[in-house]
Amino acid sequence: MNDLLKEEQELFKYESAxxxxxxxxxxxxxxxxxxPIVRIKLVDGKSGAVKLARQHHSxxxxxxxxVNVTIAPTLQVEGTLYADGHLRxxxxxxxxxxxxIQDLTPExxxxxxxxxxxxxxxxxxxxxxxxxxxxDDFELGNLVTDGSGPxxxxxxxxxxxxxxxxxxxxxxxTWTRALDNGSGSPVTIYETGLFYDDxxxxxxxxxxxDAGGVAVPDGDRLYVEYEIRTSFx
Amino acid sequence: xxxxxxxxxxxxxxxxxxxxxxxxKEMLYLRSQLISPPPFTIPFFSCxxxxxxxxxxxKREGLMxxxxxxxxxxxxxxxxxxxxxxxxxxxxxxxxxxxxxxxADSGDAIRFDDIDGAFGEDTVGIVIGRGAxxxxxxxFVLDSLIDHGTGANQMLHYDMFDHVQTWDGxxxxxxxxxxxxxxxxxxGAIGVTExxxxxxxxxxxxxxVVSPTVNIDNDKACRVTYTTVSGIWPT
Numbered sequence: 001m002n003d004l005l006k007e008e009q010e011l012f013k014y015e016s017a018x019x020x021x022x023x024x025x026x027x028x029x030x031x032x033x034x035x036p037i038v039r040i041k042l043v044d045g046k047s048g049a050v051k052l053a054r055q056h057h058s059x060x061x062x063x064x065x066x067v068n069v070t071i072a073p074t075l076q077v078e079g080t081l082y083a084d085g086h087l088r089x090x091x092x093x094x095x096x097x098x099x100x101i102q103d104l105t106p107e108x109x110x111x112x113x114x115x116x117x118x119x120x121x122x123x124x125x126x127x128x129x130x131x132x133x134x135x136d137d138f139e140l141g142n143l144v145t146d147g148s149g150p151x152x153x154x155x156x157x158x159x160x161x162x163x164x165x166x167x168x169x170x171x172x173x174t175w176t177r178a179l180d181n182g183s184g185s186p187v188t189i190y191e192t193g194l195f196y197d198d199x200x201x202x203x204x205x206x207x208x209x210d211a212g213g214v215a216v217p218d219g220d221r222l223y224v225e226y227e228i229r230t231s232f233x
Numbered sequence: 234x235x236x237x238x239x240x241x242x243x244x245x246x247x248x249x250x251x252x253x254x255x256x257x258k259e260m261l262y263l264r265s266q267l268i269s270p271p272p273f274t275i276p277f278f279s280c281x282x283x284x285x286x287x288x289x290x291x292k293r294e295g296l297m298x299x300x301x302x303x304x305x306x307x308x309x310x311x312x313x314x315x316x317x318x319x320x321x322x323x324x325x326x327x328x329x330x331x332x333x334x335x336x337a338d339s340g341d342a343i344r345f346d347d348i349d350g351a352f353g354e355d356t357v358g359i360v361i362g363r364g365a366x367x368x369x370x371x372x373f374v375l376d377s378l379i380d381h382g383t384g385a386n387q388m389l390h391y392d393m394f395d396h397v398q399t400w401d402g403x404x405x406x407x408x409x410x411x412x413x414x415x416x417x418x419x420x421g422a423i424g425v426t427e428x429x430x431x432x433x434x435x436x437x438x439x440x441x442v443v444s445p446t447v448n449i450d451n452d453k454a455c456r457v458t459y460t461t462v463s464g465i466w467p468t
Contacts, residue, residue, distance in 0.1 A: 011268075018263050019366050026259045026273070030298050032305065034271045034312050059269035069272040070407050070463050072311060073304070073430070073438065074348050080397045084466075085400040087407070102311055104342040112314035162315055164325035171327055173313035196314060217286055221333065230309040232324070233300075 004212070006032065008056055015057045019229075023169055027233035034069070035170070035229040036061065038208050045180070045219035052214065057195075058226065059204045060133035064089045068101050075100050082136065090138040091194060092202040101205075103198045105208040107160070111197055113175045114227075120146040122197045124158065124177035124224050130190040130211055137207045140193050141223050148182035153216065155179055164201060170229040179222045188213040194226045239405045244246040244462050253296050260417050262401040264464070265310065274301065274407075277460040280361075280428055280443045284453055291442050297459065299370040302370050303329050310343045324369070328372040331358070331435040346433040350393035350413060358393045359413035359457050372440045375427050379415070386423055388415040388455065390451040407463040415455040422450045428457045 003097065019035040026033045036058035042051045067087050071077060077099055079086030089097030106112025115123025120143065128140025146155045155177040164171050175194070181187055193207045206226075216222045242261060249252040257275070264270040279294035306327040310316065317337045318329035328337045329344045337344065350358015355378065363386060364376020381390040391414040396408045411430075417423055424446040430439045441457075449455045 006396055018453050022260055022263050025256050025263070028256055029260065029275055029276050030296065030300055031273045032308050033273060036271070057268070061269060061271060066272040066463075068311065068467055070409070070461075072308060072345055073274075073276075073461065074396070074411065075345060076347075076396060076398060076409070078400075083407070084402055088400060093433065100311075101343065102343055102345055103314075105316065106310075106314045106343070107316045112454055114314070152324075160314075162313065162318065166324060171309045171313065175314065191383060229314045230312045232305050232309070 005054065008054060012056050020168060023231040024153055026231050027169065030233070033231040036206055037227040039223075039225040039227070040210070040214055041215060042216060042222040045221055045222065050203075051220070052102055052210065058208050060137070060208055061206050062137045062204055064097075064101060064138065064203050065134055071100050082138065089203055092139055092204060094117065094138070097201070097203060101196050101198045101203045103196070109157075113158065113194065114160065114197055115177070117154070118146045120144070120155050122202050124196050124226060125193050125195060126179060126189045126222070126224060127191040127193070128188060130209060130213065133207050133209055138179050138189050138204050140194070140207065141210060144187065150183055150185065151187055152182055152183050153179040153187055153222070165229075169232045171232065172229040174225060174227040176223060176225040177201045179216070179224070180219050181216045181220055181222070184218050186215045186217050188215045189222065192224050213223070243404055243408065243464055244464070247277060247462065248296065262446060267282050270467070272466075273464045274280060274461045275464070276439075277462070278428070279458045280425060280441075280447050281456045282447050282449050282453060283456055289446050291454070293447060297349075297439060297441060299368055299439045299441050301372050301437060301439060303373060303436050307343050307345050307436070311345065316343075329436050332374045332437060333435070334373065335465050344432070344434040344436050348393070348411065348432050350390070353381050353390060354380070355390050356448070357431050357433055359411060359459065360429050361388070361415055361425050361455065361457060364422060364427050367368045367440045368440060370383070373437050375429050375437070375440060378386065379423065379425070383418040383422065385419055387419050388423060388449070390415055405466040405468070409461045411459045413457050415424050415449070415457070417449045417451055417455070420451055420462065422448050424448050425455055429465055430459060458467050
């Protein structure tokens, strides 16, 4: 194991312990804590061997998520901008969101985080831009589109699991996306994002940068997974 | 992403003198140890009796402890991208239960909604009651709802016009205030012992036990206020 990976694992353990303590306190303060985790796995296309497996906490809930949490109890928006002093969401289509990002059927294909095969507009998406995360991000810097051309990956339909972890008082959902490289050349991923679809409109929730990049060789499969844990009292 | 100085946190000053003050300080410290702290809000509650001139005669206030299972479930469904998981309204399941006792079917949607509460509406918005039941996390109705009207044990429910959200750019926090006035024209005193928030989907999200009772004499008013303050936003 290289030093960087070891450091990442230690940070994951450290932050996990902090979240665990925060959940206990949050129950007494009548608030809820959201813990987002990103996992990346690279699998050899021929042998199925795992070449790389990493996990860390998502470090970049964007303004959309903050707005959502703030207005959730009442659905009352404020202002007209995706900026300080306003409580409005911003769409991937580069326009103002109308209200809370809350799909009525989030587990239907194309709703919530649940994206279909070939869909490079919803759910978990990846990109090739290493520009640092910004609180005001609403899109990836350089989206890898679906396909088998240069710098493209094939987006597979997402999968979901959910469970209640009573011992730690949280409910979690885990959303996974597989991406196959059939482009004929390696594609290096520097950014991942989780998008929530609300009635056909996609909104970025979190964007995560891997400055070192993950090179996906031709023929291999990349898995990107987001787990979201929400605390209960 | 950066978080500003914790010393300026508005919630700290609102909790001063309360038992939760040290707990919140600890949570702030923990939050500061994360590379990217998650968003959250802290809710406060007050119930006051007012004389004819609007002066406060009696008041209960403090941290609101009472987001119910309904709220927890809907919040989890929102953040996790989930629909209802079953019709069992208990730990390990996410769904919502309306005031008629109906649990949303498996596969049903999240039921966050507006909280309007127009004049005369006693089944939506901030509502109050006279029940004596202790708080339970599983509550989905008030124990004994005070109806709109001027009959015995009824109060006039006014429009919830006073819903204000303000941004403090210096501290980078949002404050959201919801208020509702209830006027007693019943001819006798009414003791208010509980209050809650009912959204337009008939989902009770909170139930606060008002103790000791706030008594509202005839021709006087009750004002219930819910204030939600966000944790400091990043830059």
